[in-house]
Amino acid sequence: MDAVVHSDLASFDAVTHDRLAADPVRNTIALTSLDRVRRLPAGHPPTLITFHRNGEVIGSLIRTPPWPFQAADLPLDAVDLAVRTINEVDPDAPGVTGPRERSMAFATATGKNFTESLTTRLYRLGTLIPPEVEGSGRLTTEADVELLGAWRQAFTREAVPEAPEEDPTEVVRGSLRLGNGHALWEIDGTPVAWAAASLPHAGMTRVGPVYTPPEHRKHGYGAAVSAMVSQWALDQGAADVLLFADLTNPISNSIYQRIGYQPLDDWAEFWWKH
Incomplete structure (x- = not known):
């Protein structure tokens, strides 16, 4: 078995894009991050x-x-070779994410x-069942970017405190430029929950983040706005409409299943201790 380190995305795409796109559910993160x-x-x-192996691509690893x-x-069976390779080409990588076994x-x-920083379950939408919830949803505009940036920062600090610092407003602005769908649920014009979904790639969309500020939780707003962006993705x-739910939060897992999401696989993210 051999490892090839690619110096540019074009050469990597040439030998992996069809492979990754053939299984868009398992490769959801790779497809969306490389598209970005x-x-x-x-x-x-x-x-x-x-x-x-014998001239055939049997796998890949990206960061x-x-x-x-x-x-x-x-x-x-490529794990040991992968570790030796990344020690040479990317020794400063902070960790790894993926299906738990891998x-x-x-x-x-x-x-x-x-340390295990995140334990999630991957879900795929079956039949969407929008909940009956007070209020209404709308797609966001550029005017909402500052609010969404603040909410993204709050979401990241709560869900993935180990995550590297990024400008959350610029992340949201970039997501909108990519054509991703963002929606807000509102009560009398006041935003109470937010969800986003990626533009379909290889027939696959992933929902996330989904965030409800603490003062607005336990009213079903997160489920409602998740259902709205899920419908946007179908449209x-x-x-394949996918999402990850934190396994330490049984409430969110049950909510997603109530609106039609079905469990597929468990993932885990590990960060190195320094």
């Missing part, structure tokens, strides 16, 4: 590695700084001390 790099290039270039490696397409194998093989032609 492709259309909004900025910051540090991604780390792009493919694994080959879009400042985020961890993505191991969804990493074969288990990300755990990778984290263990590094020999580093690590955009998505065949």
Whole structure:
């Protein structure tokens, strides 16, 4: 088995795009993050590695700084080779995320001390069941960017405190430029919940973030706005509408199942201790 480190996204795409797009559910994060790099290039270039056996691509490993490696397409028998390769080309990577078996194998093989920062379950939408909730939803505009930036920062600090610092307003603004769908649920004109969904890629859309400020929780607003962006994704032609839910939050997991999401797989994110 050989590892090839790609110096540019074009050469990586040439040998992996069809492979990744053939399984858009498992490769959801890779597809959306690479699409963002492709259309909004900025910051540090991604780390792009493919694994080959007898001249055939059998897997890949990517990282879009400042985020961890993505191991969804990493074969288990390539883990040791992957660790040796990243120690040479990207030793400052902060961790790894992916389906639990793969990300755990990778984290263990590094020999580093690590902590499990996020445990999630991947869901796919079956039949959408919009809830009956007070208020109404609307798609956002540029005028909402400051509010969404503040809410994104609050969401990140609560859900993933280890996440690297980014300008949350610029992240939202970039997401809107990519054509992603953002919606607000409102009560008498006051925003009470927010959800976003990516523009379909390879027939796949992923919902997230979903955020309800603490003072507006337990009224169903998060479920309502999630259902709204899920319908938006279907209207955009998505065949697979996905989302991740934090397994330490049983309420959100039950809410998503009530509006039609079905569990698929458990994922885990590990960050190295320093």
